[in-house]
Amino acid sequence: MPNALTALSALGDPTRRAIFERLARQPRSVGQLARGLPVSRPAVSQHLQVLKSAGLVAVHAEGARRIYSVDPHGLGQIRAWLDRFWDKALDAFRAEVEKDPPK
């Protein structure tokens, strides 16, 4: 496992965090990532290199394309899990609060 602090500082950048969160939902290519973000494709590639050297994302080839995904052994996995966890928990909380609205 690469240095965990490297991983954490890599996630401190908002664009890298956005890239990481997209990859946490679904593995994607550089082109697919660039289409959903207000940054250039070369910039996305650079961010991916930082995330990769921090041990947060992994890459594999599918034909001619390189597909990036969240590295299941990376520290960032726990953050991705918490992010999804709180979405689910707060949905359930809202349903409970609104079940019996006060008059």
Next chain:
Amino acid sequence: MTATITAAPVRKSIVVKAPPERAFAVFAAGIGTWWPATHSVGSSPMKQAVIEPHEGGRWYERGEDGSECQWGKVLAWEPPRRLLLAWQLDARFKYDPDLVTEVEVRFTALGTEGTRVDLEHRKLEAFAGDAEKVRGQVDAPGGWTLVLDRFAQAIAQS
């Protein structure tokens, strides 16, 4: 190592159609009514999640067999505006008294519309030291990756 490195917090905001008093009460005293039962860390299936209603109170789950597993504690109890919890589960989802990440929940009245609930799970860098500690166990059967996969599946199914 430098103390200035911090992990990006997880932030969530939702609006509920209820006054802050009710939102706070359901979140804290009523946590057993909505906390997803799939998110249990104990060996026994979870019966109820509990937050003791005072500063220093425990945050724990009670299993069907009566056993209790601590999650953390109450750092600030300020109804109906703010609740600050310590989440003290490590990367293997075991209670660790030395590990402190913070969950702050703020309740802001939105006139007649209801309450905005802002949740921030922060000090996630505490997991970094923990991750170093459990490094050798990450790939072991039943280790971090397996546990996270199990939780991810539970979420996907719920």
